[in-house]
Amino acid sequence: MFYWLVTPLMAMAAGIAAIFVARDSANFGVVQMVVSVLLLAGLVALLVFWGPIMDWLRRGRRGPR
Known part of the structure; x- marks a missing residue:
């Protein structure tokens, strides 16, 4: 199962690093490897x-009232 998570991540990292x-x-x-660690982070x-990102987007990026 770990292989299923790492393989697409490393493939995307290879494309970006290229x-x-x-x-x-x-x-x-x-x-x-640096790009893959940044993608994982x-x-x-x-x-x-x-949750906070979705709340921020629902408020219309205006902030709290």
């Missing part, structure tokens, strides 16, 4: 703050 670094570069794996942050 924009910045050539795939045959020696440090492509390092850049890919962003996904976790989105899941953690999903």
Whole structure:
């Protein structure tokens, strides 16, 4: 099950890393890992703050009254 989560994440990270670094570069794996960690952190942050984000969007971005 962990493989199902990691494979799409690494595939997206490889695509994003390829924009910045050539795939045959020696440090492509390092850049890919950094991008995948950033994607994972962003996904976790989105899941953690999903409720407040939806409340903010429903209020129309005006703030509390």
